């Protein structure tokens with residue numbers, strides 16, 4: 382069991398807190414993962430919000446939790462852990478002292494400050510925490526993406542936080558790392574000889590990493606238009622998945638060793654600059670289209686103004702080390718796509734010598750397909766003799782491990798997992814500052830090249846698989862996106 386902790390959420394009434402953080406902590410409470418004295422201290426921007434907080438958060442929980450998870454008696458018990466307080470983050474006044482009194486009254490040894498706020502206030506918030514004497518030896522700060530807009534702004538944000546917290550106390554969240562299936566990637570690779578021995582350029586033809594979403598702007602136009610899919614999804618989630626697929630085995634499963642191995646992958650990414658960007662990347666922006674039998678507006682209609690921001694990206698990337706020499710990693714993400722899923726496809730090379738004649742059936746490559754969401758599964762596509770035919774005929778068959786069959790009550794809540802890790806001081810699933818820097822160093826030149834007029838986004842219909850150019854990117858390598866099958 383964890384040591385008792387106080388969990389302060391700055392921006393406690395914001396969208397993330399209501400949709401993810403409080404429901405995650407409620408789940409942790411229900412499953413008995415919270416120590417008896419653990420307290421949750423959401424900060425609100427005024428006293429009226431404090432007065433209304435418990436009602437508001439309850440209504441939000443009823444909406445965002447699964448129907449069978451919200452149990453009134455459990456919620457009432459959980460709500461006793463909630464201590465909403467008024468804190469004006471930008472003004473160092475008596476409310477900060479009241480927060481200090483509240484924290485110092487508990488005797489809880491561990492403290493987490495979750496900055497669920499725009500990065501523009503990270504620095505002032507840390508400064509006020511410091512001036513109020515709240516940054517104790519067991520205090521940690523959790524920061525949400527976006528961590529910067531480019532390498533320079535990320536560096537500024539990281540430096541500002543580093544003025545008040547040591548690197549070991551800074552927990553940069555990427556919620557994809559909290560997904561159990563994402564962590565399972567490491568178990569799959571490093572605890573199974575059959576995969577570990579077949580995990581390099583000798584055996585693997587290419588890798589596809591896709592995060593496809595059906596949602597559009599979801600009321601986040603202001604943020605999203607300034608970011609775009611490359612910054613919002615590739616710089617963090619997709620590159621983290623790529624690290625887990627491509628990294629060397631850490632000699633121990635510690636935060637330090639895992640993060641060091643991930644960093645080496647990021648630093649080995651072949652830079653995409655200038656003219657190579659056009660050849661290796663595709664940008665897209667959705668236009669109106671039909672989804673689930675209904676027309677949905679295009680990005681510009683939703684936004685209400687002209688914009689070149691991309692809502693889709695596809696990239697051909699290479700990792701320049703001996704394990705992955707010349708193995709393409711195709712990365713893809715988009716909004717308003719035909720289906721919601723996140724998936725990694727490892728496509729194996731063909732057999733060295735085909736003994737079966739063409740007439741025995743089309744050769745299908747072996748594929749290992751790791752589905753991260755919506756369902757969690759691992760599939761292996763193999764070739765088998767068609768048992769129903771007398772003459773030799775080959776056909777693809779699927780070995781399918783669906784985790785829902787093995788883990789009946791399994792429900793992955795990435796935020797719950799990561800908040801508990803932060804409370805325990807385990808940084809394995811959080812991002813090191815050097816990773817943020819390395820990821821931006823690879824992303825920045827792509828963004829720079831995209832400013833050229835010839836790199837404007839291609840249109841794609843909402844409800845489709847993205848722009849034609851994305852299929853062409855694969856076709857030019859005689860490959861195709863697997864899920865389009």
Ligand code: BG6
Pocket residue numbers: 594596613614723
């Ligand atoms: C967030 C992005 O980090 O991840 C969103 O800002 C995106 O734009 C979301 O929708 C996707 O997360 P998930 O867990 O729903 O795949």
